[in-house]
Amino acid sequence: MTVILLRHGRSTSNTAHTLAGRSEGVDLDDKGREQAESVIARIGELPVKAIVRSPLLRCERTVAPLAAALGLEPEVDERLSEVDYGAWTGRKIGDLVKEPLWSVVQQHPSAAVFPEGEGLAQVQARAVAAVREHDRTLSEQHEGDVLWIACTHGDVIKSIVADALGVHLDGFQRITADPASMSVIRYTAVRPFVLHVNHTGPALTAALAAKPEPSGDAVVGGSTD
Template sequence: MTTTFFLVRHAAHDRLGRVLCGRMPGVTLGREGRAQAEALAGRLAGEGLAAVYASPLERAQETAAPVAARTGLAVGTLPALNEIDFGAWAGRDFDALHGDPAWTGWNRARHVTRPPGGETALEAQGRLLRGLEELRHRHGEARLALVSHADVIKLAIVHALGLGPEAMARFEVGPASVSVLVLGEWGAKVESLNERAFLGMDA
């Protein structure tokens, strides 16, 4: 018995690439992001989804809504899919963070470095993997769409590949991308990575 997870990064918002949003409230999709979300809905419409889950954050919920609507499903909120808790760094510009020694340490050793007031990558990975296992036991042989965040999806991928969190920087998970992960009693495998459902858009 295997469960197939379509790991979807939320679509684009106006702070993308400029601000470490983390779990700050009020970060919603822009015009481009809404178009990307609709394209994702078209991409996943024929996949026979049994359920759609999303991180509690607005940008993930807004990305999941068209996917669920196209397939006649409701969006389930799953805290395990939430963004990494960046603590005091949430809402800061990346330009400002680049001068912070703690930020440099985080990027060099995320598995053991804790953002001020936040969680380590290993802690985030642990709650994510527990969430995936719970879904696997709940749904069994099924295909599920999970809308989450770039680093969280990367943590699932590196685990499936037998790599540590430090390998997260070796590949890209772009806005509104789909990566496919399959879980079974035998373990995990990655079927696709960073697939884009949209054309002619600048992510």
């Protein structure tokens, strides 16, 4: 089973340098809409069988063009939603960096719990559980390997990739997930294989060209664009 973790395109909150969180109505900006359209070409002929997305508008807008092109109806999963930043939601990043909790988020994120919100360890647990559950379900439905897309948010993607890499959550800030980037994980009976992180190039096909050998000792991945 292979999942493409697609971050939503650039949003109006990204350009305003605010922490959108689960705020209602945060849409893509003009650049984000262009990125959403470009996902069609970046996916190309890859046999995507399903799309699962966060319930937030910016993810809905990001997958809409691809879903229409593939004739797929995206499934919504609350567990792929953005972090509940609680009282931090909607605030300027420039103000948040002055908060004592900011350094905890950066240096010891496994201990970070947002005021009136959730902890990053909780985010990782729900997101990884969601991905693995969809993997199992799709494998049963299609009786074998399936390529699917999970459209979600930056911190959520970073936490899933950290789990797949076997990296403690305290190291997840070393991982990058830019707007409209794709990170690819292949789950096997042995362990997950991270094929690509933060892919922003024109085509993803090369990143999926190689599959791990049964021994698990093969070099996986592909060229970066």
